[in-house]
Amino acid sequence: MDLVSVEEINQRIEVFEASQAVAGRLLTVVERDDVGAREVATVVSADPVLVQRVMRMANSAFYGTGGRVRELHAAIAVLGFDAVRSLALTSFVEGSGTITPQDWEHSITTAVAAGEVAKIIGADQQQAFSLALLHDIGEAVIASLDPSYQASLVARRTAPLTAETEQMMLSEERKRYGLHHASIGADILASWNFHPDLVQAVAQHHTPKGSLSRTHAALVDGDRIAHLISSDLDLGASQELAGILLPNYVSDAQLEGLLGSVRVRSLSMIADLF
Ligand SMILES: [Fe+2]
Ligand SMILES: [Fe+2]
Missing domain, CATH: 1.10.3210.10 (Hypothetical protein af1432)
Structure with a gap:
C-alpha cells in the first residue's frame, strides 16, 4: 500500500x-x-x-x-x-x-438533458440544469455508508429507467437502508434551505405522478435521457424507448437530434471539466 x-x-x-x-x-x-x-x-x-x-x-x-x-x-x-x-x-x-467520476458523468449528462428539455417545454433552463446536477446527491450519502452500493450504481445507470425498474430500485433501498436516495436527497436540499418546489422535485424524481412543475418534468425526463444515453442500446432501440418513456413533446423526428445533442454536449462538458 x-x-x-x-x-x-x-x-x-x-x-x-x-x-x-x-x-x-x-x-x-x-x-x-x-x-x-x-x-x-x-x-x-x-x-x-x-x-x-x-x-x-x-x-x-x-x-x-x-x-x-x-x-x-x-x-x-x-x-x-x-x-x-x-x-x-x-x-x-x-x-x-463518495462521488466518483461516473457519478459526475451521470449528473452532468442529466443536467445537460434537463436543460434541453427545459428549453422545449418552457421551463427555467438554468434552474433545471442546476437542480439536475444535485438530483442524486442522496446516492452519495448511501455510498458513503455502504461501499457495496457504488457497484450497484454502475449497473443501474446503464439500464433504461422504466416505471418498474424505478419502483424496484426505490423499494430495495427502502428495505436495506430505511429510506431511498430520492428522499435522502430531498432532506439534504431542505436542510440547505432550497425552495420547497425544488425539494419536492428531487423527492419525486423517480415517482412522477404527473408533473409537479416544469422544472420537475425537465428533471425526470433529463434523468431518463441520461440513462438511455449511458445504456448500450443501439440508436433504434433507444429511440423507440425514448418515444415510450418521454411524453410526446418531442416528435419522433426530433428524438434523434435531441439524444445526439445531449450526448455530444455532455461528453464535451465532462472532457472539459476533468
Ligand atoms: Fe435518482
Ligand atoms: Fe439520476
Whole structure:
C-alpha cells in the first residue's frame, strides 16, 4: 500500500474544510437579491478546487464562450449563481470521498438533458440544469455508508429507467437502508434551505405522478435521457424507448437530434471539466 504523507493528508483536510465553509457561505450569499458576481467570486475564491471547476465549466464548449473567460466573476456570471451553488455543494459532498467520476458523468449528462428539455417545454433552463446536477446527491450519502452500493450504481445507470425498474430500485433501498436516495436527497436540499418546489422535485424524481412543475418534468425526463444515453442500446432501440418513456413533446423526428445533442454536449462538458 502506498504511504500517504502528512502533507497530503493536511492538504486534503484543508481543501475539505475550505469547501465546507465555502458551500455554507455560498448558500446564504446567493439567496440575497442584491448579491453580485464579484461578491460570489470572493466567496468561491477560498476553495481552489471549486475555482478550477467553475473556470473550466464556464470555458467549456457547452457555453460557447470560446475559452475566453479569464476572470472568476465573469465565469460565475456565465454559469449563473444556481449552477455555482450546485457545484459548490457537490464538491462539498465529494470532499468525503463518495462521488466518483461516473457519478459526475451521470449528473452532468442529466443536467445537460434537463436543460434541453427545459428549453422545449418552457421551463427555467438554468434552474433545471442546476437542480439536475444535485438530483442524486442522496446516492452519495448511501455510498458513503455502504461501499457495496457504488457497484450497484454502475449497473443501474446503464439500464433504461422504466416505471418498474424505478419502483424496484426505490423499494430495495427502502428495505436495506430505511429510506431511498430520492428522499435522502430531498432532506439534504431542505436542510440547505432550497425552495420547497425544488425539494419536492428531487423527492419525486423517480415517482412522477404527473408533473409537479416544469422544472420537475425537465428533471425526470433529463434523468431518463441520461440513462438511455449511458445504456448500450443501439440508436433504434433507444429511440423507440425514448418515444415510450418521454411524453410526446418531442416528435419522433426530433428524438434523434435531441439524444445526439445531449450526448455530444455532455461528453464535451465532462472532457472539459476533468
Ligand atoms: Fe435518482
Ligand atoms: Fe439520476
